[in-house]
Amino acid sequence: MASLLLLRHARAAWAEPGMRDFDRPLDTTGRVDADAMGAVLAISGTTPDLVVCSGARRARETWEAVAKHLHPTCQAIFTDELYATDAAGYLALIRSHAGSKALMLVGHNPMIEDVCFAIATDGDQAAKDARAGGFPACGLALIDMRGSLADAAPGVGFLEAFHSPTEF
Secondary structure (H helix, E strand, C coil): CCEEEECCCCCCCCCCCCCCCHHHHHCCCHHHHHHHHHHHHHHCCCCCEEEECCCCCHHHHHHHHHHCCCCCEEEEECCCCHHHCCHHHHHHHHHHHCCEEEEEEEEEEHHCCCCCCCCCEEEEHHHHHHCCCCCCCEEEEEEEECHHHCCCCCCCEEEEEEEEEHHC
């Protein structure tokens, strides 16, 4: 069985004049939340063996803050595809990393939320209740795929836990 971890980037600052959306950094709250989410992930005992992170600055900065709390051998791949694609593209990317036992995507809404709700229609009731209000900035879903990531599709996952920055 494989695990899928979906992490939405933390809260970003507004773009400065002339700045591309892609280049927006985390704001102060976002940096604090990302660091705290890294601690939550470390405590959970679920560590990704592979991270696929959006190339957008706010996603990279989120991953860097989280990564400080995890084992240094965790491999990260950065791709602009997570910034530019839709939920179907996220699913295809998940399937393309079928060899991973615990894959984390660090991406954007609405795609992260759409994928989470589609894949994990079943789950722990507390986790489903926590997710019911949507997928906040720096929200983290831990999904048991009940099989290979190659089979990622609507309804195949079980939502084990859902963490939000409002918890801390």
